[in-house]
Amino acid sequence: MTFKCRSEFSSVAHSLHTLYTNHPFQLNPDFADFHVEISAPSNLRRWFRRQSEFVIDGEKPFEPLPLSQAPALLEWGLNWIIVASCHQWFTIHAASLERNGQAVIFPAPPGTGKSTLCAALAFRGWRLLSDELTLLDLETLEAKALARPINLKNASIDIIREFVPQAIWGPEVFDTTKGRVTHVAPPEESVVRMLEHAVPRWIIFPKYVAGAEPCLSPRDKSQTFIDLADNAFNYSALGEAGFDLVARLVDRCDCYDFVYSQLKDAIDVFDSLTG
Amino acid sequence: MALTAKANDLTGRQLLVNALQNPVCLSELPLAKWDTLIRLARVSNLIGRLAEAIDTVKLTSHVPDKALPHLVSARLLANHQRQAIRWEVKHLGDALNSLDAPKVLLKGAAYAVQSLEAAGGRVFGDLDLLVPKTAIPAAEAALMLKGWGAEGVDSYDQRYYREWMHEIPPMVHRGRGTVVDLHHNILPLTARYCPTIELFFADAVPSSVPGFQVLSPVDMVIHSATHLFYESEMRNGLRDLFDLDALIRQFSRDRTEFWPLLAERTDAIGLNWPVFLALSCLRDILGAYVPEEFFQRIRVNANLGSMPEVFLTKLYYWAVWPKHPLIDNLPSRLSRFLVYIRGHYLRMPLRLLLPHLSRKALGRLYKSGSGSDHR
Numbered sequence: 001m002t003f004k005c006r007s008e009f010s011s012v013a014h015s016l017h018t019l020y021t022n023h024p025f026q027l028n029p030d031f032a033d034f035h036v037e038i039s040a041p042s043n044l045r046r047w048f049r050r051q052s053e054f055v056i057d058g059e060k061p062f063e064p065l066p067l068s069q070a071p072a073l074l075e076w077g078l079n080w081i082i083v084a085s086c087h088q089w090f091t092i093h094a095a096s097l098e099r100n101g102q103a104v105i106f107p108a109p110p111g112t113g114k115s116t117l118c119a120a121l122a123f124r125g126w127r128l129l130s131d132e133l134t135l136l137d138l139e140t141l142e143a144k145a146l147a148r149p150i151n152l153k154n155a156s157i158d159i160i161r162e163f164v165p166q167a168i169w170g171p172e173v174f175d176t177t178k179g180r181v182t183h184v185a186p187p188e189e190s191v192v193r194m195l196e197h198a199v200p201r202w203i204i205f206p207k208y209v210a211g212a213e214p215c216l217s218p219r220d221k222s223q224t225f226i227d228l229a230d231n232a233f234n235y236s237a238l239g240e241a242g243f244d245l246v247a248r249l250v251d252r253c254d255c256y257d258f259v260y261s262q263l264k265d266a267i268d269v270f271d272s273l274t275g
Numbered sequence: 276m277a278l279t280a281k282a283n284d285l286t287g288r289q290l291l292v293n294a295l296q297n298p299v300c301l302s303e304l305p306l307a308k309w310d311t312l313i314r315l316a317r318v319s320n321l322i323g324r325l326a327e328a329i330d331t332v333k334l335t336s337h338v339p340d341k342a343l344p345h346l347v348s349a350r351l352l353a354n355h356q357r358q359a360i361r362w363e364v365k366h367l368g369d370a371l372n373s374l375d376a377p378k379v380l381l382k383g384a385a386y387a388v389q390s391l392e393a394a395g396g397r398v399f400g401d402l403d404l405l406v407p408k409t410a411i412p413a414a415e416a417a418l419m420l421k422g423w424g425a426e427g428v429d430s431y432d433q434r435y436y437r438e439w440m441h442e443i444p445p446m447v448h449r450g451r452g453t454v455v456d457l458h459h460n461i462l463p464l465t466a467r468y469c470p471t472i473e474l475f476f477a478d479a480v481p482s483s484v485p486g487f488q489v490l491s492p493v494d495m496v497i498h499s500a501t502h503l504f505y506e507s508e509m510r511n512g513l514r515d516l517f518d519l520d521a522l523i524r525q526f527s528r529d530r531t532e533f534w535p536l537l538a539e540r541t542d543a544i545g546l547n548w549p550v551f552l553a554l555s556c557l558r559d560i561l562g563a564y565v566p567e568e569f570f571q572r573i574r575v576n577a578n579l580g581s582m583p584e585v586f587l588t589k590l591y592y593w594a595v596w597p598k599h600p601l602i603d604n605l606p607s608r609l610s611r612f613l614v615y616i617r618g619h620y621l622r623m624p625l626r627l628l629l630p631h632l633s634r635k636a637l638g639r640l641y642k643s644g645s646g647s648d649h650r
Contacts, residue, residue: 002341030306031341035314057318058599085317087348237355 001146003078004032007070009052012038015071015170019149019183022191034081038070056081069173072181075149079132082146083233089135089144090245091233096134096143097126099274102201103143105134105253107231113208113260116156119184120263121270123164128190129198133233138241141249142197147190149183157182163263202273203228203253206260214265216273219255287602291315292561295517298328302337309342311601319597320514322346323353323396353396360387360399361484363453367402368486370421376410378487379479381458381498385489386518388482393521397514401445401454407476408459415443415457422449431634439465439627461498462505465623470501470544492526492533493540500553501546504591507618509611512595513560519553520563534569538576547577555588556595590614 007013037055041064045051052070053060054077061080065073083091094107095118104126108114115131122128129143131150136143149170152160157180160167168185203224204216228246229235235242260266285293290312293300304312316322326346329335338346364384371378379385381403386394406414423446425433436444441460447453460472475498479488490498499522503515527533541550551573557563558570579587593610596602619628 031310031339033341033345057314058597058603059318085348086344087351088344236359237352239355239358241351 002029002032004029004035005074007038008040009038009070011171012070012074018168019170019185021185022188036077038074071171072173075151075183082133087234087237090138090238090242092134092228093231093233094134095131096129097121098129098198099126101198103129103198104202104204105200106204106206107228108205112206114206115150115152116159116208117206117266119150119152119160120163120267122150122187122190123167124267127193128186136245138245141200141245143200144197145190145194147186147194149185151183153181154179160184200249200253202256204256204258206258208261209259210261212259212261214260214269216256216258216269219257221250221255224255225250287311287315288596295321295325295328296561298332298334301329302334306339306341309339313342313345315599315601318599320398320511321517322349323398324517326350327396350396353398356399357387357394360384360402363402364388364484364487367404367455368484371414371417374410374414374417376406377476377479379405380482380487380489381405385495388484389489391522392525393518401456403456403458405458411443411457411459418446418455423447423455424449435631439463439623461501463622465627466505467621468545470546474544493537496522496526496537497541497544497546497550501549504549504552505618505621507615509594509614513597516556516561516595520557520561534566538569538572541573542576547573548579551577552587552591556591559592560595
């Protein structure tokens with residue numbers, strides 16, 4: 001996928017340069033899938049309590065955000081475009097990672113520690129496919145890699161900073177509706193190999209519970225079907241194809257619930273999955 | 276507009292229209308032009324129609340790999356929406372089963388249930404239903420029983436809709452989030468030249484869904500044209516023009532007397548001017564075929580006067596285009612502004628309009644003021 005990004009703000013350029021340092025760059029591509037812009041609103045907020053807006057093809061799908069959040073706004077905007085316009089894939093609100101050609105999918109609502117676990121695994125032997133949006137091929141079910149920055153919030157930021165000292169970070173922003181927010185750059189290997197797809201093998205619903213021992217427990221497949229469909233963005237838009245896809249996916253994957261409190265333990269459990 | 280020009284030399288506007296009217300010209304299109312085409316088609320809500328058009332001429336295999344996913348995605352979405360609107364009509368039928376009054380599906384819903392060519396690749400919004408004014412309370416009550424209700428409409432808006440408009444406030448379904456617009460006329464009661472709605476009911480024809488009717492083919496064209504030229508914001512101007520083109524093409528092919536019928540009916544209803552402007556735009560922008568005889572007849576009946584005629588055709592020629600950085604220019608911006616004023620002027624007399632707009636402006640100011648306090 002090619003995004004053509006324009007912005008008048010140096011913070012956006014700087015953040016792109018930091019977070020996408022290993023991605024291929026092109027100055028004037030013949031074809032871009034989406035042309036996006038982070039710009040100043042055309043009112044007083046251009047100068048006074050400055051704001052930034054996300055613009056795609058002349059349209060502004062969101063309310064403006066404070067200028068400090070401009071780099072994050074670009075990331076959220078890109079997610080939104082994929083969800084709103086890309087029905088050539090099955091799109092799940094889920095993280096996904098790969099190892100030995102097999103993918104694990106974490107479909108989970110926000111606040112379950114999905115991104116934290118995803119970030120930790122991505123830096124310890126698993127290849128990051130995607131943190132926020134898992135894209136599956138409608139025919140083969142293969143998971144596509146987006147290899148975009150991982151969005152972390154609040155305490156997760158400090159945990160991952162400590163856990164992965166070498167990670168590269170985007171600017172940290174306070175005072176959003178989500179709390180403290182930042183992005184961490186994807187590991188180099190996941191970017192270099194982003195054209196390699198992976199076949200889903202596990203569907204795991206992680207949940208961070210303070211003080212809990214790591215526990216991987218098998219999960220009912222019919223319940224997993226419902227929860228996957230719930231977390232998919234275009235389940236109903238794809239109609240019968242969507243139903244059929246989720247059925248095939250649940251059929252072929254091992255489904256688990258996973259409770260954890262310590263990332264180290266979690267990684268051991270995931271290592272044992274691949275044997 | 277030269278439909279035979281080589282695709283490489285076209286401007287963005289010509290490229291978009293050409294691609295939709297004559298998709299065969301796309302077989303040699305360079306990748307950079309596909310980039311422009313996809314962007315303009317998407318912003319005009321015409322990308323689904325583009326995908327359909329390309330598929331119809333069996334050119335999908337010639338589409339570059341990079342552009343193809345966008346067309347595939349648009350077709351999937353359009354197919355889903357066509358199915359979804361039929362499903363919604365079924366629910367509506369269940370809800371209004373016992374309502375003993377004519378129920379006429381309008382616009383997108385009518386195109387979808389009748390499987391008209393205009394429904395191909397189209398994106399659907401709200402479901403528009405026309406019932407006689409006397410049946411509105413019963414229809415509203417029946418819909419409320421089945422989960423539809425007005426959402427976030429204050430008492431001022433309620434009054435605005437009920438006293439002046441041709442529809443009641445949009446009703447949102449609690450479970451499915453779908454929206455029904457319940458109409459009792461095709462134009463606001465306060466509008467200039469508000470037509471006698473009984474004429475439309477009298478000619479309505481049965482639809483493919485038992486219990487529902489659709490407007491007769493000529494009325495469907497007249498309604499579509501009227502709707503477009505009474506708008507104050509042409510958010511989907513070009514899409515609506517392509518709808519009209521598809522309707523007219525299909526109806527005039529199915530029935531040889533379509534054109535005389537259209538001219539006669541347009542005059543009888545008294546909506547000559549919007550139909551004249553529609554035909555002008557179809558000719559000038561889409562290069563559509565309109566028989567001279569009937570074009571002139573409707574033009575004469577519209578009796579706009581030579582100056583307003585030139586001015587209005589030019590105005591809409593520029594105003595229908597989507598607001599996109601690739602094609603936006605001063606004439607378009609200016610025309611959009613004038614259409615905004617004209618649309619309001621057409622829909623409401625000034626003595627009602629001025630207080631209404633001031634109240635809306637104050638409301639917005641208040642809202643944005645309280646919004647920033649939350650930050």
